[in-house]
Amino acid sequence: MTSYIWNPPAPLSLPIRGQAERLPINRIFCVGRNYHAHAQEMGRPVDKATSRPFYFTKSPQALVQDGATVPYPPQTSNYHFEMELVVVIGKAGFEIKAEHAHEHIYGYACGLDMTRRDLQLIYRDQGRPWDLGKDVEDSAPCAEVVPMPGVALEAGHIELRVNGQTKQASDLNKLIWNIREQIADLSLFYHLQPGDLIFTGTPEGVGAVVPGDHIEGSVEGVGSIHITVGQAA
Ligand code: MN
Numbered sequence: 357m358t359s360y361i362w363n364p365p366a367p368l369s370l371p372i373r374g375q376a377e378r379l380p381i382n383r384i385f386c387v388g389r390n391y392h393a394h395a396q397e398m399g400r401p402v403d404k405a406t407s408r409p410f411y412f413t414k415s416p417q418a419l420v421q422d423g424a425t426v427p428y429p430p431q432t433s434n435y436h437f438e439m440e441l442v443v444v445i446g447k448a449g450f451e452i453k454a455e456h457a458h459e460h461i462y463g464y465a466c467g468l469d470m471t472r473r474d475l476q477l478i479y480r481d482q483g484r485p486w487d488l489g490k491d492v493e494d495s496a497p498c499a500e501v502v503p504m505p506g507v508a509l510e511a512g513h514i515e516l517r518v519n520g521q522t523k524q525a526s527d528l529n530k531l532i533w534n535i536r537e538q539i540a541d542l543s544l545f546y547h548l549q550p551g552d553l554i555f556t557g558t559p560e561g562v563g564a565v566v567p568g569d570h571i572e573g574s575v576e577g578v579g580s581i582h583i584t585v586g587q588a589a
Contacts, residue, residue: 370498371501375503379444382553383546384416385542388557390532393559408541409537411542412490414495418494419498420494423582426585427494427589428567431488435472437524439559442466442554444553445548445550445553451543452543455536464575465499466580468583496555508535513576516561519570524559524560524562528575538556567585567588
């Protein structure tokens with residue numbers, strides 16, 4: 357048996373609806389600018405005919421469980437919510453054809469891509485990596501995984517409320533690159549593995565939160581997520 361100089365961290369995991377076993381998490385991929393109205397509000401409209409999707413990653417350790425209080429992060433004064441549908445990969449694949457993409461889906465979850473918007477935009481405009489804007493500690497809240505093996509969702513209302521007030525409201529049918537296209541494209545670059553998560557992009561209406569705010573998000577047919585923004589820690 358391997359011995360370690362200190363105890364390795366426990367595996368990262370999410371609960372699965374209707375099941376006692378938990379789902380171990382591998383990587384966290386995020387799709388940028390995947391709803392036209394959000395791309396426009398960020399000042400970077402997307403022409404699908406002349407562009408491809410792009411990605412950034414978050415450390416799996418950024419994962420936060422549903423219901424948690426997440427500390428307001430350091431080095432920002434513009435911490436934004438982004439409500440997103442999360443695809444959970446259940447079967448390994450590389451260079452997956454879009455028509456076979458559904459075979460690699462285990463299920464879905466509601467997630468939040470929390471973002472230091474001030475830093476993201478500074479680094480974006482300087483042509484530098486987005487990590488300090490996006491790979492924020494505790495910035496990937498994700499709710500329970502809902503098993504839907506083989507289902508490529510194509511529509512469904514997606515919404516986010518802060519303190520009960522609706523901030524984001526759209527539909528999965530407005531994704532620029534749909535679930536099949538995302539899996540096919542991402543699998544050109546990565547050998548996808550069970551437990552990989554894909555945060556599929558946020559609709560318009562992103563905005564800042566402050567300590568004490570309560571964020572609730574939902575995706576029709578999937579579920580909901582709830583977090584509270586706590587004091588800086
Ligand atoms: Mn996002």
